[in-house]
Amino acid sequence: MESTKECCTLDHAKDNRRRAWLKGGTGVCAMAWLAGLGFGPDPVEAASLTRSQRDALTPDQVIEMMKKGNERFRSGKMKAQNFLAQKRSSASGQYPAAIILGCIDSRAPAEIILDMGIGDTFNARVAGNIANQDMLGSMEFACAVAGAKVILVMGHTACGAIKGAIDNVQLGNLTGLLETIKPSIETTQFQGERTGKSAEFVDAVAQSNVRHTIDAIRGNSTILADLEKKQQIRIVGSMYDLRNGMVTFMS
Numbered sequence: 001m002e003s004t005k006e007c008c009t010l011d012h013a014k015d016n017r018r019r020a021w022l023k024g025g026t027g028v029c030a031m032a033w034l035a036g037l038g039f040g041p042d043p044v045e046a047a048s049l050t051r052s053q054r055d056a057l058t059p060d061q062v063i064e065m066m067k068k069g070n071e072r073f074r075s076g077k078m079k080a081q082n083f084l085a086q087k088r089s090s091a092s093g094q095y096p097a098a099i100i101l102g103c104i105d106s107r108a109p110a111e112i113i114l115d116m117g118i119g120d121t122f123n124a125r126v127a128g129n130i131a132n133q134d135m136l137g138s139m140e141f142a143c144a145v146a147g148a149k150v151i152l153v154m155g156h157t158a159c160g161a162i163k164g165a166i167d168n169v170q171l172g173n174l175t176g177l178l179e180t181i182k183p184s185i186e187t188t189q190f191q192g193e194r195t196g197k198s199a200e201f202v203d204a205v206a207q208s209n210v211r212h213t214i215d216a217i218r219g220n221s222t223i224l225a226d227l228e229k230k231q232q233i234r235i236v237g238s239m240y241d242l243r244n245g246m247v248t249f250m251s
């Protein structure tokens, strides 16, 4: 592990990786990077994505990268992240592959549960993973300006914001935020107790809310909707299960 990090001394790690990538992925450093995507046996990440590496990825490959990262997380086989090396390699520029819109919940940190390093993804977090104007602007920057290929909306089980919306919590500025979630309550098909006490109902609404957020992204941002139509980006939903650590991607 350590020897691989040392081989990627940062001044030529990027160049080595870029050259190896362009030659078709031979070379030790390129192998380490491919392993980071889950395609190889040696998961060590000692530098951030370069522009050419990120630009060579398709949106589907980025999604695959995130799925493999979550597999590593929940199996306890996370990459050895050299954060100091990543910090140095990304200081002069960032080329993240995705933006993740997740909840603020302390138990749902996207970079950790997807096993990503510094510079790999943008992260937008707000209670209930809603897409308000500021979040839309952030996603437009991430995709249209900075070149991210995927928007991943990530809801999670046992979400307090969803419970609060169901139970009609009124609290300062939170009241308005919860109003954004409420349409998802009405559209949730569920037989049984439709209250915040029902864990199954809360999770069903959280899933509806992810779909609603995606609709809001497409409906309220012509920039992002156009990028998706041109297949330059993909907008996908997912649910993170606090109990088993699994991120389930929605089709």
Ligand SMILES: [Zn+2]
Residues within 6 Å of the ligand: 103, 104, 105, 127, 128, 156, 158, 159, 160, 161, 162
């Ligand atoms: Zn939450």
